[in-house]
Amino acid sequence: MEDYGTETESDYTSYWRDWFISTRGNEYFCEIDEDYLTDRFNLTGLQAEVQYYQYALELVTDVLDIECDDEMREQIEKSARHLYGLVHARFIVTTRGLAKMLEKYKKGEFGKCPRVLCSGQPLLPMGLHDNPGTSTVKLYCGRCEDLYNPKSSRHAAIDGAYFGTSFHNILFQVYPAMVPLKSARRYEPRVFGFRVHAAATLQRWQEEGRGELVERLKEARVETGFVDEEEEEEEEDLDDDDDSKL
Numbered sequence: 001m002e003d004y005g006t007e008t009e010s011d012y013t014s015y016w017r018d019w020f021i022s023t024r025g026n027e028y029f030c031e032i033d034e035d036y037l038t039d040r041f042n043l044t045g046l047q048a049e050v051q052y053y054q055y056a057l058e059l060v061t062d063v064l065d066i067e068c069d070d071e072m073r074e075q076i077e078k079s080a081r082h083l084y085g086l087v088h089a090r091f092i093v094t095t096r097g098l099a100k101m102l103e104k105y106k107k108g109e110f111g112k113c114p115r116v117l118c119s120g121q122p123l124l125p126m127g128l129h130d131n132p133g134t135s136t137v138k139l140y141c142g143r144c145e146d147l148y149n150p151k152s153s154r155h156a157a158i159d160g161a162y163f164g165t166s167f168h169n170i171l172f173q174v175y176p177a178m179v180p181l182k183s184a185r186r187y188e189p190r191v192f193g194f195r196v197h198a199a200a201t202l203q204r205w206q207e208e209g210r211g212e213l214v215e216r217l218k219e220a221r222v223e224t225g226f227v228d229e230e231e232e233e234e235e236e237d238l239d240d241d242d243d244s245k246l
């Protein structure tokens with residue numbers, strides 16, 4: 001992580017938060033609104049979590065004015081980053097925070113799902129725990145509903161608690177139109193073009209079961225969330241020559 005001190009001297013950025021979110025590796029974070037940070041109510045309970053809490057808060061809100069040595073400065077800087085992350089987890093589940101994260105999601109700033117059949121579905125950051133120091137950030141794909149490790153080591157080191165276990169689910173609850181259509185397509189193992197017998201038998205059995213369930217859901221007028229099979233065939237051209245789809 002670059003040193004904040006050198007950045008301010010260049011006068012390139014004058015605000016700590018600007019510097020923080022524009023630092024490489026911090027692309028998953030959105031900018032927390034100033035009025036959110038300055039409302040003590042939003043910071044309840046964080047005092048015990050962050051060393052040099054008061055100085056850290058002053059640094060984050062650009063009002064820190066103390067003389068101290070480099071070592072102390074480094075400590076305060078570290079605390080400020082931790083404090084920012086903890087407040088971030090709270091901010092991104094507010095109306096304003098959700099809107100900011102939605103913009104980043106739409107631009108694919110959290111990356112795209114690596115699964116081939118998800119066709120570049122954008123991901124959302126999430127934590128497996130809400131307590132800091134337990135696990136690092138993971139990425140959630142709304143299409144295959146699975147979790148992935150971030151590609152970059154800079155991102156892989158971020159604490160998952162800075163995003164929390166609920167944010168990605170709340171975003172889809174608040175913006176239901178953003179829920180991606182589910183895909184029933186999956187990889188079919190083949191040897192020289194012929195389906196592998198055991199795998200094909202299992203898949204046929206599973207797909208029959210799924211078909212029955214989808215029918216039952218349709219009868220009950222429950223939205224299944226699956227893309228229409230035909231529509232999907234047109235959308236994907238991965239196996240154009242495959243005419244033996246079950």
Ligand SMILES: [Zn+2]
Binds near residue numbers: 115142145
């Ligand atoms: Zn996916």
